[in-house]
Amino acid sequence: MTRRTDAHPDLARPEIGAPFFSTWRVGTPLRQRRAVEAIGVTWERRPWPADGLLGYHVYTGHDASTLLHYSQWRSDAAYEAFVKTHRQERVDEIDTAVPGIERLRLGRYRHHRSLSRPDDTRVPGCIVIVDIEFEGPDPDRQRAWVDAVVEALEAEPNPHPGGISAHFHLSTDGTRVLNYAEWESAQAHLDALAAPGDGIGSATALWERVQTWPGLKGSTVSRYDHALGLIPG
Structure with a gap:
């Protein structure tokens, strides 16, 4: 049946x-x-x-x-x-x-790691898909880049309250990373993008490292319901 x-799905189901x-x-x-x-x-x-x-x-x-x-x-x-x-x-x-x-x-893809709070019961009002493409296959680079993003997020001096979770997935061909991010609303995500800095995150050295990672070819950001x-x- x-x-x-x-x-909403649980993306971290083992x-x-x-x-x-x-x-x-x-x-x-x-x-x-x-x-x-x-x-x-x-x-x-x-x-x-x-x-x-x-x-x-x-x-x-x-x-x-x-x-x-x-x-x-x-x-x-x-x-x-x-x-x-x-x-x-x-x-x-x-x-x-x-x-x-x-x-x-x-x-x-394969699920790599997630960022969320167990006590957060908010229902996502918007799903944001961040699709990252690298120049050629390199599984070590995929994992290292995600770990650098997590480090920047955890050190973020001005975290936006509208973000709920982030679920990072690695493509099996070694060339892409997909972040399935849950937000309270589309407006919350737009407000975060409009804050100082280049995209989500403040203008810190950690975020600059993420954005200028060797072999990073490009990225797209799409919002969904x-x-x-x-x-x-």
Whole structure:
């Protein structure tokens, strides 16, 4: 059985062996809504596809054009088995309901570390995805850069109160880092970006080190709303 949930996912669940992030371009706010509903209906009419899938969440982009997908798999093998037996029928039904979806990229990651407070019960009002790309594969560089970000965050002299958590993921090809950050609201994130400094964080030496890391190719920042959660039930 498949059921919907409004609860945000726990990105630090130890059972998650293979978190996947992907992006679709659908074009307009109306098509965003139709695609989300088509995904929900398509999945709910079928049994939960695999014990190896812990949860599947969809987010609408504040760019009014894209959807972010986050799936929690126990292993890559569990995902590959799903692709062989269950994925295509779901894709076909969704594409029939909303023709012309562009599937831009599927990223395979591993959760590296998270920053959050156990006593923080705030519900995120906005999800911010920071996608970092490096020049070529280097797993040691991925980990070192994340550790430098965490050091800068923990030493931040003026932390913005709107930030709730940060969950850092390393791409399995060694070239990217994805930070799934939970914020109270989109405005809180915008206010933090508008504060003194280059992006989130004050103008400190630690943040400068992060921003000028050797091999850092570029980064993008995107804001999303949690639109659909699907879990076994």
